[in-house]
Amino acid sequence: MILTVGHTKGGVGKTTLALNIAIARALAGRDVWFINGDRQETALIATTIRAEKGITPVIACAQYSDGATLRQQVKQTGGKFDDVVIDVGGRDSTALRSALTFTDALIVPFQPRSFDTWEFASISHLVEEAQSLRGEFPAYAILNCADSTGTDNEEAINALLDYPLLKYLDAPIGRRKSISTAGGKGLSVLEYTPKDAKACAEIQTLIDSIFI
Ligand SMILES: Nc1ncnc2c1ncn2[C@@H]1O[C@H](COP(=O)(O)OP(=O)(O)OP(=O)(O)O)[C@@H](O)[C@H]1O
Numbered sequence: 001m002i003l004t005v006g007h008t009k010g011g012v013g014k015t016t017l018a019l020n021i022a023i024a025r026a027l028a029g030r031d032v033w034f035i036n037g038d039r040q041e042t043a044l045i046a047t048t049i050r051a052e053k054g055i056t057p058v059i060a061c062a063q064y065s066d067g068a069t070l071r072q073q074v075k076q077t078g079g080k081f082d083d084v085v086i087d088v089g090g091r092d093s094t095a096l097r098s099a100l101t102f103t104d105a106l107i108v109p110f111q112p113r114s115f116d117t118w119e120f121a122s123i124s125h126l127v128e129e130a131q132s133l134r135g136e137f138p139a140y141a142i143l144n145c146a147d148s149t150g151t152d153n154e155e156a157i158n159a160l161l162d163y164p165l166l167k168y169l170d171a172p173i174g175r176r177k178s179i180s181t182a183g184g185k186g187l188s189v190l191e192y193t194p195k196d197a198k199a200c201a202e203i204q205t206l207i208d209s210i211f212i
């Protein structure tokens with residue numbers, strides 16, 4: 001499956017979730033190709049840290065931040081892998097637009113904040129454009145850094161009702177220190193010790209919801 005984690009909004013947790021998804025799939029025995037589709041090299045650095053420490057499974061990672069190259073490389077090499085996970089930058093980029101022309105599914109992380117919900121319009125518009133060219137594909141909105149109390153989660157989820165092309169996937173990820181610390185060590189939270197059972201359960205639910 002080719003999965004793109006993308007949004008026009010920066011800092012919503014795209015790289016964090018993409019890294020966790022790629023590693024979770026590799027831990028489940030899948031041959032995974034992780035693509036850093038951003039000029040920022042965060043995903044590449046995380047997998048390099050992992051490789052330097054000899055952590056297995058090794059995650060094959062390439063960087064194609066230009067849309068035409070991304071498309072060409074995935075077409076040429078993507079078929080050799082069970083899963084391709086593409087992390088694209090937080091803006092309207094050629095890599096994001098290119099990925100939308102061939103991805104099997106799009107994951108759109110969002111945080112329960114107004115600035116995030118205001119950006120639903122622009123990513124929904126890009127999905128609409130891509131679907132008019134190639135037909136329907138699923139675009140799943142994932143609540144990331146969910147609050148543990150209050151009504152902001154619910155309000156952000158309700159804001160999605162105006163954007164029917166973005167389907168809310170009921171697999172929220174909480175704001176958890178273990179997730180950010182693990183990422184900084186090149187790890188999925190599934191591999192991180194001390195084990196954060198709640199974070200692991202959330203990531204597993206996300207995986208099970210995407211790869212049904
Ligand atoms: N669920 C989470 N819990 C705690 N911290 C998180 C979580 N998700 C992301 N973060 C932290 O939020 C920050 C932004 O995350 P990340 O870099 O993954 O976002 P991004 O959408 O890829 O950003 P960009 O648009 O710059 O590529 C990072 O410091 C990351 O560790």
Ligand SMILES: [Mg+2]
Nearest residue numbers: 014015042089
């Ligand atoms: Mg990123």
